[in-house]
Amino acid sequence: MSTATIALRDEVIRLDQTESREARRARLSSGGLMAGIGLVLLVLAFRTKGEARYALSGYFDAVQLPTFSLPGLPTVLVCGLITLAVGAGFLGGRLNPRLRAGAATLAGIAVMLGLVTWAASGVGLPFQISNQLAGTIALATPLVLGTLGGVLCENSGVVNVAIEGQFLVAAFTAATVGSVTKSIPMALVAAVIAGVLMAAMLAVFAIRYIVDQVVLGVVLNLFASGLTGFIFDQLVQPNSSQLNSAPIMQAIPIPLLSSIPLLGPVLFNQTILVYLAILSVFLVAFLLYRTRWGLRVRSVGEHPEAADTVGISVRAVRWQAVLLGGVFAGLGGAFFTIGSTGAFNKDITVGNGFIALAALIMGRWHPVRAALMAVFFGFVTQLATQLQSLSTPMPSQFLLMLPYIATVIAVAGLIGRSRGPAADGVPYTK
Amino acid sequence: MTELTTPATKRRATFQWRGIAITVAAFVLALLVGAILMIVSDPEVAGQFAYLFTAPALPLGAAWAKVSSAYAALAVGALGSPAALAATTREAAPLICAGLGVGLGFRAGLFNIGAQGQAIVGAILAAWVGFALQLPPVLHVIVALLAGLLGGALWGGIVGYLKAKTGAHEVIVTIMFNYIAVGILAWLLTTPAFLRPGRQDPISPEVHPTSTFPGIFGQLHVGFLVALLAAFGTWWLIERSTIGFTIRAVGANPNAAGTAGMDVARTTIITMAIAGMLAGLAGVQVAIGPAANGVPTPLSQGIVGSVGFDAITVALLGRSRPLGIVFAGLLFGGLHAGGLSMQSIAGTPLTLSMVLQALIVLFVAAPGLVRTLVPFLRERRAVVAGGQA
Numbered sequence: 001m002s003t004a005t006i007a008l009r010d011e012v013i014r015l016d017q018t019e020s021r022e023a024r025r026a027r028l029s030s031g032g033l034m035a036g037i038g039l040v041l042l043v044l045a046f047r048t049k050g051e052a053r054y055a056l057s058g059y060f061d062a063v064q065l066p067t068f069s070l071p072g073l074p075t076v077l078v079c080g081l082i083t084l085a086v087g088a089g090f091l092g093g094r095l096n097p098r099l100r101a102g103a104a105t106l107a108g109i110a111v112m113l114g115l116v117t118w119a120a121s122g123v124g125l126p127f128q129i130s131n132q133l134a135g136t137i138a139l140a141t142p143l144v145l146g147t148l149g150g151v152l153c154e155n156s157g158v159v160n161v162a163i164e165g166q167f168l169v170a171a172f173t174a175a176t177v178g179s180v181t182k183s184i185p186m187a188l189v190a191a192v193i194a195g196v197l198m199a200a201m202l203a204v205f206a207i208r209y210i211v212d213q214v215v216l217g218v219v220l221n222l223f224a225s226g227l228t229g230f231i232f233d234q235l236v237q238p239n240s241s242q243l244n245s246a247p248i249m250q251a252i253p254i255p256l257l258s259s260i261p262l263l264g265p266v267l268f269n270q271t272i273l274v275y276l277a278i279l280s281v282f283l284v285a286f287l288l289y290r291t292r293w294g295l296r297v298r299s300v301g302e303h304p305e306a307a308d309t310v311g312i313s314v315r316a317v318r319w320q321a322v323l324l325g326g327v328f329a330g331l332g333g334a335f336f337t338i339g340s341t342g343a344f345n346k347d348i349t350v351g352n353g354f355i356a357l358a359a360l361i362m363g364r365w366h367p368v369r370a371a372l373m374a375v376f377f378g379f380v381t382q383l384a385t386q387l388q389s390l391s392t393p394m395p396s397q398f399l400l401m402l403p404y405i406a407t408v409i410a411v412a413g414l415i416g417r418s419r420g421p422a423a424d425g426v427p428y429t430k
Numbered sequence: 431m432t433e434l435t436t437p438a439t440k441r442r443a444t445f446q447w448r449g450i451a452i453t454v455a456a457f458v459l460a461l462l463v464g465a466i467l468m469i470v471s472d473p474e475v476a477g478q479f480a481y482l483f484t485a486p487a488l489p490l491g492a493a494w495a496k497v498s499s500a501y502a503a504l505a506v507g508a509l510g511s512p513a514a515l516a517a518t519t520r521e522a523a524p525l526i527c528a529g530l531g532v533g534l535g536f537r538a539g540l541f542n543i544g545a546q547g548q549a550i551v552g553a554i555l556a557a558w559v560g561f562a563l564q565l566p567p568v569l570h571v572i573v574a575l576l577a578g579l580l581g582g583a584l585w586g587g588i589v590g591y592l593k594a595k596t597g598a599h600e601v602i603v604t605i606m607f608n609y610i611a612v613g614i615l616a617w618l619l620t621t622p623a624f625l626r627p628g629r630q631d632p633i634s635p636e637v638h639p640t641s642t643f644p645g646i647f648g649q650l651h652v653g654f655l656v657a658l659l660a661a662f663g664t665w666w667l668i669e670r671s672t673i674g675f676t677i678r679a680v681g682a683n684p685n686a687a688g689t690a691g692m693d694v695a696r697t698t699i700i701t702m703a704i705a706g707m708l709a710g711l712a713g714v715q716v717a718i719g720p721a722a723n724g725v726p727t728p729l730s731q732g733i734v735g736s737v738g739f740d741a742i743t744v745a746l747l748g749r750s751r752p753l754g755i756v757f758a759g760l761l762f763g764g765l766h767a768g769g770l771s772m773q774s775i776a777g778t779p780l781t782l783s784m785v786l787q788a789l790i791v792l793f794v795a796a797p798g799l800v801r802t803l804v805p806f807l808r809e810r811r812a813v814v815a816g817g818q819a
Binding site: 209219221230233234358361397405411 | 620791
């Protein structure tokens with residue numbers, strides 16, 4: 001307690017370093033969280049047997065990189081100590097605020113490494129790092145695109161719980177149009193149109209008819225699930241050879257870059273959607289923060305009355321943002337069919353739209369941060385799948401729950417308040 | 431109604447008439463859209479439309495045959511016989527319970543999207559009591575019921591606590607808690623305590639007959655009466671009790687309620703706990719209520735179906751009033767029951783009833799759209815408002 005008092009006294013004297021009550025609570029709770037996880041790792045360290053093997057290359061890669069091993073106990077122990085130290089630094093308030101982000105990242109990496117080492121120790125099979133990276137990219141691509149759709153929508157003040165529905169309809173359209181035309185570009189265009197149409201439904205009910213946006217999102221998801229399910233049952237399944245066998249997108253290697261060992265194939269030998277997703281992050285960030293239109297979008301999301309007073313048409317800007325968001329959600333939806341097996345199945349998106357929504361909130365409505373959160377969710381999900389195949393002591397179901405628990409912790413303000421656009425979800429009527 | 435009708439009650443009566451008219455119009459519009467969908471998605475019927483101008487009887491007849499046979503099967507399956515009505519009540523019971531939970535949240539200004547997770551937790555506990563414990567007949571049902579209620583209340587209560595203490599938005603937290611509940615169920619079904627002996631696929635043992643809701647007639651079982659009782663209890667709670675008054679006050683204006691000395695945080699927690707309890711009851715209904723084959727479905731991944739999301743539509747259609755929710759639950763229960771017979775008799779997929787359900791709620795939620803599409807209702811409003819039309 002004495003350190004806390006000293007810290008408090010410090011605040012009184014040095015005004016430039018004062019800390020609001022909210023920030024203080026966030027600092028203490030995230031510190032406590034890290035310290036707790038660090039302690040858990042320390043306990044786990046002494047139950048770690050043998051060594052963990054990490055394989056840098058897949059079995060079939062052209063360039064075979066070595067498989068290296070980490071001794072189980074010391075690695076987990078060091079990771080636990082790092083996490084504990086960072087946690088203690090947060091709790092004590094001794095850590096320079098400028099160093100905090102870096103320290104927290106370090107702790108995050110330590111937690112991951114410690115956890116994987118603990119899980120993979122004493123198991124004969126090596127942990128496939130290239131698999132982990134490739135799987136992360138594959139899982140994160142639709143999430144990134146979906147979350148960008150949400151970012152545009154919500155920054156303009158329209159809550160988008162319907163990302164799941166947009167995904168689903170776009171995935172379905174991509175599969176059927178792709179099957180009929182046998183053309184990837186046509187399927188992508190169709191998916192974008194489908195995403196925009198769903199977005200138009202969201203816009204017309206939210207902006208024109210002022211339906212409560214959360215409820216609307218839930219109903220649109222139900223509608224999308226019913227619509228695609230019905231047409232699938234009635235039309236597609238009986239003719240699946242003509243209507244449900246779309247071509248699959250092929251990876252396009254970028255010359256030179258794709259031959260870098262380990263990272264090359266993961267980042268530079270991907271389908272067009274992956275490149276589009278990466279470009280979209282910068283595009284949306286540029287649109288929102290560097291253009292006049294983006295300023296208008298953010299202004300109608302923060303304070304529509306003020307925007308209206310200076311002559312911005314609130315409804316028109318919101319319509320544009322929601323429809324443009326539909327483009328990205330549509331691209332994301334296409335990934336589930338023509339980006340993976342080419343076939344559609346009922347409810348193929350299995351809640352990814354909600355994860356994209358969670359990434360949006362964890363990323364505090366900012367395109368780059370939201371995309372990073374989407375990558376994190378993809379990483380954790382892939383980790384759970386990988387650990388499942390290693391038959392580790394921890395049930396993989398718990399790892400699969402990690403993104404959701406992380407979201408709850410973030411939303412509950414334990415790592416810092418996530419506050420959205422002020423007028424998010426508030427319809428504008430003159 | 432009586433001679434003493436004041437202008438205020440008269441206006442209210444008109445308002446209610448318009449509300450019912452819009453609901454009916456929404457229903458009809460949804461059926462129309464569903465019919466168009468059926469025609470467009472059937473290649474044989476849609477192909478006939480090539481002859482629309484040369485031989486109009488051909489496509490129109492085919493379309494009519496398609497649509498009428500499907501909707502007739504739907505109506506017969508939902509209402510056509512006492513057995514069909516009993517099946518409707520069986521489908522309606524969980525919808526009513528979960529709908530009450532969502533509706534109660536709405537009254538307090540809370541979006542309880544988590545009925546799904548609350549129902550799952552309720553179902554887990556009720557089913558566990560059902561298959562793991564050996565108790566005398568009536569007591570066993572009661573213990574299973576209470577366990578389910580407790581589970582739902584806990585799952586909802588945590589969300590209420592987080593909302594009250596940290597200001598976390600309940601929509602996101604409840605969505606996440608749905609997935610956490612799904613994950614817990616998936617994990618439990620791999621543990622020896624829950625996995626049926628001798629099985630590899632995730633399925634639990636069947637619950638003992640002593641813990642099953644007794645049947646009354648056909649598929650109608652005691653669970654439906656429990657749902658009606660829950661509706662009455664919720665009505666009493668909202669309209670006649672002190673906590674209900676507080677809930678409504680907080681829902682109407684939390685700042686004013688706080689200024690008036692009400693404990694908004696406590697009310698939020700209590701509301702979410704009760705809402706979770708009602709959704710948990712929906713889980714109990716599927717865990718120990720007999721399914722169409724006469725025995726309860728054993729616990730598995732999809733045990734509660736989509737009851738939590740359907741409940742949102744039920745609460746919306748029922749305008750968050752317990753009586754309205756009972757009727758809305760019966761309507762959607764009928765759609766589900768009729769959808770099954772539509773699928774088996776007319777060969778129209780069950781998923782159509784899901785489309786209808788979503789469309790009905792969309793139209794009900796946007797009365798402005800219904801007025802645009804149905805001029806009759808708009809003219810009516812013009813007469814009331816301006817006296818010229």
